[in-house]
Amino acid sequence: MLDxxxxxxxxxxxxxxxGHGAQKLFGWFGGPGVVKFGEFLGSMGIKTGGRTWAILCGLFELIGGLLFSSGxxxxxxxxxxxxxxxxxxxxxxxxxxxWLTDGGYEYNFILIAVVLGVALTGPGAYVLMYKP
Known part of the structure; x- marks a missing residue:
């Protein structure tokens, strides 16, 4: 059951x-795409390289999510x-x-704890590639 x-x-x-990465990179699932997400980052004070940061953020989410989900x-x-x-x-x-109710970092903190816990535990037996 652990696996x-x-x-x-x-x-x-x-x-x-x-999905979040695809929203940022490609505008899929109702997302903004790179240009609009870069503009959003600019509105938050990231005036230089907003588009570059948008691409990096989207890639980190997309690749990180693919690796994490596949094991x-x-x-x-x-x-x-x-x-x-x-x-x-x-x-x-x-x-x-x-607290999330105030727009805080509660959800981000929980996600960090979950992915760190799985990373330290290991992916389990059900992974995309066979592990002897």
């Missing part, structure tokens, strides 16, 4: 990040996701305190 539990966590969290280099996918969540805390949510 099934890890699979459920990896798929739910990882595929959600794949391939789960630890690396977790690192990419954690970097994005730490950035979200420092640039958006941190100033609002902890």
């Amino acid at each position: 099934i539990g890890l699979l459920i966590i990896r798929l739910a969290v990882g595929l959600t990040f794949v 391939i280099f789960t630890w690396f996918g977790a690192i990419l996701i954690i970097i994005v969540m730490i950035d979200a805390i420092f640039t958006v949510h941190g100033k609002n305190g902890f």
Whole structure:
């Protein structure tokens, strides 16, 4: 049951990040795409390189989510996701305190804990590639 539990966590969290990355990079699923997300970053004070940061953020979410959900280099996918969540805390949510109801970083903190916990535990038996 442990392996099934890890699979459920990896798929739910990882595929959600794949979707977020696709929103930022390609404008899929109602997302802004690179240009509009870059402009959004500019409105938050990132005046130089907004488009570059938008691409990096989208790639970190997309690749991190793919690696995390597939169980391939789960630890690396977790690192990419954690970097994005730490950035979200420092640039958006941190100033609002902890609780999500106030726009705080509660959700980012929980995601960091989940992906770090899975990375330290390991992906479980159900991974895209066979592990002897």
